[in-house]
Amino acid sequence: GTIYYGLIKTENIEFPQPVFFKRNAKINKGKAKINIIKRLSGKYDFVDWENTGKLILGYRIVDEAGLMIYDGRINLRGKGPFEPDVTMLEGPFVTLQKDYRVSIAFKTNKPVVCSVEVDNKIYEDDTPVYDHLIHVIDLEPYSEYKYTVKYGDWKETYSFKTARQKGSRQPFVWAYASDSRAGAGGGEREIYGTNYYIVKKMMTLAKAKGANFFQFTGDLINGYTISPDQTNLEYANFKHAMEFMGRYAPVNVAMGNHEVIMRSFKGRISVDRFPYDQCSAEKIFADNFVNPLNGPEGEDGAKYDPGANTVDFPSYKENAYYYTYGNMAMVVMNSNYWYAPSRKIPEHSGNLHGYIMDNQLKWLKETINKLEKDNDIDHIFVTLHTPAFPNGGHSKDDMWYGGNNDRRAYVAGKPLKKGIIERRDEILDILINQSKKCVMMLNGDEHNYNRMVIDSTINMYPENWDKPKLKISRPFIQITNGAAGAPYYSQEVLPWSDHVKKFSTLNALMLFTIDGEKIYLEVVNPDTFEVIEKVCVK
Template identity: 45%
Template sequence: MKNIFKLLVVFCSGLFANTLEFIPSSYANLEYQNSKLVAKIDATTTYPLMDERAKYTLNMVRGNPKGNRAGFLFTFVDDKGKAQFTGGRIFYALADIREKYPRAKWKREAFINKDGQAHVKILKRLQGRYDFIEWEKKGKGLLFYRVTDSQGNIVYEGKLFFKKAEQFSVDMGTIIEGPFLNNMSENSVIVSFETLGRQKGVVEVEGIGKFYSKKGTDHEINVTGLLSNTQYRYSVQAEGEHQESYAFKTAPKAGSRKAFTFAFTSDSRSGISSGERDIAGVNAYMMRRIMALIAVKEVAFLHFTGDMIDGYHNAPQREALEYVNWKRSTLPFASRIPIYTSMGNHEALVVAFENGTKRGLRIDRFPYKTESAEALFSNAFVNPLNGPISEDGAVYDPNPNRIDFPSYKENVYYYIYDNIALISLNSNYWYAPSVGKGKNLLGGNPHGYLMDNQMKWLKKTLKKLDNDTNIDFIFVTQHTPVFPNGGHVKDDMFYGGKNKTRPYIADKDGKLQPHKKGIIERRDEYWKMLMESQKVVAVLTGDEHNYARLEVKKGMPLYGEYRPKNPLEITRTIYQIHNGAAGAPYYAKEDAPWNMDVQRGEKAEGEYLKAFSTENAVVFFHIDGKKLELEVINPDTLDRIE
């Protein structure tokens, strides 16, 4: 997870407690009073920061295990974060790394006492007839563990590689996160993983050689010199004895038009607060069903378009824990299948001010380089680095000499696989939840709005891909539906048919100014850009927790209350393939101008809305040369939706 843990651990008691970070010029009505950041709305109205302490931190839930003669003593305390467990349980089990997909075989448990400690006994409890990995004979093995709080909520799952001599010890080379496959191409792949201690890492690819990382805990190793469309076995190891081995297949040569399948889904934030459906912000139960299904379907890759976690936190350590839990839910399958990720609104990481409401007045967190939602996302995932820089330099940039907007690094990008290109956009960039609700007091971007520099980059990228003769199909993905159908008709890129919603940016005098274009104006501009590309076949969206297939074609109604002087004309068909059904609580169908001929509860066979389902879903795109087919499967029941 790159440097996310090290960056955040010093801030878990409050971002602005010990240092005065500069306030971005793009915000208004923020200042320091007695070294504390406040929102000063006017002479009589000042809002202080809300409590930023995290209930759980990574440092705490990992347990700091120490070996003894019988097993391990775990201590679930974070002195820096002033947090600890007082009660709860730790479940533990052995895992066999010789299996294709190593999973814990849950067997034992221990109680966490009032001091946050638990005794995990390996002797007698996981030996003899329970020792299926032969740790007694080999003197080493892999232990998985699951941590629950005093209410029984699962908050973390981890693993450690142990050695046994006179007493048990933890191998500091334990791969505690990963390995993950990233940015798969025809001749390279990036393998990422995290180790318990600061060590050098190595990836060995059978028939190719070894590739190394520098000493540290976060490892991103670029494996090169591979042949296209070829299966390789690889192993990952640090300086200890913990080694894991998997396999991957490289991409075909660009434009070779081989047959392959890729998968798409989004919205796996927690469902009901019960068991694996809510592992500290993640519906791990459904994610594991999804990953197993796509493994059986032998997909080339998965694209996951946002809302993977609950998010919306003002404590970075809590949000970091949720990202770790989401990535854990994709393993061990993600050690064989590349995953690309996009941001959603639930990836929001905020500064929140106490204004008398439950959630407070919220904006994107800063300093942008280390603590924005975009920075945390970039630190958690490995995605292509070919997107725009930021919104700095746009016509509304209040200070060209300073960084006043977060980075687009690894949250806006594109990639090519054989004869398709997929463009990932960020429709929750510089996201300020309060702006979309009409509280335009500090500045920020509302849910669903694509800002100017991102639009310029998209236009340039579409032109480049249109001119690439190796590419037959372009897919564009963003979290928010362009044309919502159930759950977010009130916002997304429609806002109930009203055009009022737009970004608010402080000018050079510190006064908030609305963007000249409202959300529906920007939506129309965006869709026109997509239609001008002759290769864009579908827009892949999430946010609404259902599956829907919308055929956006000539004649489709587009407007509600707001209607522009020059309405958008649909000149060619593009599909909106919507799938926000990866485990978040469902939404039923809602009325919108383009789906009025489909009644709630009825099968969707409208003129434009061709399919709608509240079932959990994974979308599969089967590509075979210039032939494209769609398949949608419920990962829980394995029934075919369409």
């Protein structure tokens, strides 16, 4: 293959990235030779390494077929010979944003003690680690702070903003999208596992539009691997694109079906990879991202738990959670928990795409209930990867399965009591009938943008439905936006198609403005800046 390379300047640069040198180098048996002294000196040395003896080399590995495998960086020390130095491989990312604190997450290539400096205060790791999570506290709400990450004798400075004070009715902006697995078209639309091009455009546009956080719900990568290492590589490429906003504001991610890591058996059978606490999709996701820990534990303890004293399920920690910002709350669910991708679940047990199991449902109900009682919160958003009502691409699954309510999770050979459509209704009942504040459901999975309004006139059952029908007590919105770069799907005809208000196959970044009681939405193509729609949703 080929390696492209270039120097990265970090000082006084908002978006450090390599400025690629005009020549590349060939990779032979896994090695490439780059003559830094000859190529990157003199008029090509814009980082002053010839004086300081320090440089950051950005590089991109492309295989013989033109597929980009990895896009990363390495810090080097010396004036020739050069040695690899402590490098910040990923990040820094602003995470766990509150009105009085944030945490800065980043990854280094060796275990070292690093620090973050804010307002002349220094926050430090306790011990040398690869994965750093440094908490910055005692901050003022909705205030911008510069922060400097120090690793080895290197430093990089970015900024973050704390959240609007909980209960504040002052305006703010945030962004939503999902489904950025690799797309067709060549080039950066596929950097091994992810649509780097569209994600980068989305992140820079969201930042330019002043979004204070980004919610990104599932299918970040191609995934469906049997190897945590392969998934980690795909996540690394996603995170490098995510850095364009993530260094300044949180990008809160959730799981979709493509995050799955499988254990596969003969006969095309595949289940969530076990042991769950070491290599499940849930565990590797939690290792790669930093999310709140306020979700449910797991499905242990439910009626169908096969062993009272053993841990039989993966953890929900960091893949189901909620957070608040000003007067809104975001409840993030995992609709691909304990996901067994083979369509033979009655045979080998496991959960199916789009099915919410009992303990997560209970947590949803309790969380919505708690937020309903919280006087600081006016608006609740619920996001999960699979829509209740598929409109283009997933009519055969999500929470519909072509109208087949037989589809459900199996545990230890036994089916759960509720089928997929009954479970969909229980979720809708909680969000619509048992809640006044819940505004909408935000989904992905379908690679398009579609907005629908659900009300009492909607036809949402298969023709032969013999079970009770849910009464919809008030209008409720479902927006699916899986248009962050994965290959597109066009609109399908379904019983509720007359309730679809807008459908687009353009790449779509959603920007919400919450202004007290009001909620405005602008949907923009991040590639061309074309406005797809502008609506007042509340």
